[in-house]
Amino acid sequence: MHPSQLEAEINERLQDCHQKLLQAGVDRKESERDAKFKEALASLQRILPGVKGRVVDLCTPTARKYETSVSVVLGRNIDAIVVETEKVAIECIEVSSLDNMRGEKH
Numbered sequence: 001m002h003p004s005q006l007e008a009e010i011n012e013r014l015q016d017c018h019q020k021l022l023q024a025g026v027d028r029k030e031s032e033r034d035a036k037f038k039e040a041l042a043s044l045q046r047i048l049p050g051v052k053g054r055v056v057d058l059c060t061p062t063a064r065k066y067e068t069s070v071s072v073v074l075g076r077n078i079d080a081i082v083v084e085t086e087k088v089a090i091e092c093i094e095v096s097s098l099d100n101m102r103g104e105k106h
Contacts, residue, residue: 037079040096041053041054041081044081044092044095044096047095048083048088048091048092048095050083050084050085050087050088050091051081051082051083051088051092052081052082052083052084053081053082054078054079054080054081054082055074055077055078055079055080055081055082056071056074056078056079058082059074
């Protein structure tokens with residue numbers, strides 16, 4: 001193999017490894033964010049019985065082939081929290097606001 005071909009192949013492999021490492025870091029951060037969000041939601045559900053859960057968890061498609069369509073339709077509201085009443089929604093906001101002022105995470 002010619003040295004320039006070998007160098008090109010090595011550079012291509014290095015780039016591939018670099019991209020995989022970057023993606024792994026992004027995936028880890030997303031997993032940590034999701035875990036914190038789920039923990040905060042569970043805490044809200046313990047404090048306020050009218051908290052039902054996230055839209056994405058409550059809106060499950062009947063078949064796998066519809067998962068992408070449901071995700072697209074829900075868009076940025078996919079992680080929205082469903083509550084029984086407007087009063088519960090206001091209480092959730094108040095609890096979250098108080099915790100943010102104290103530096104706690106819900």
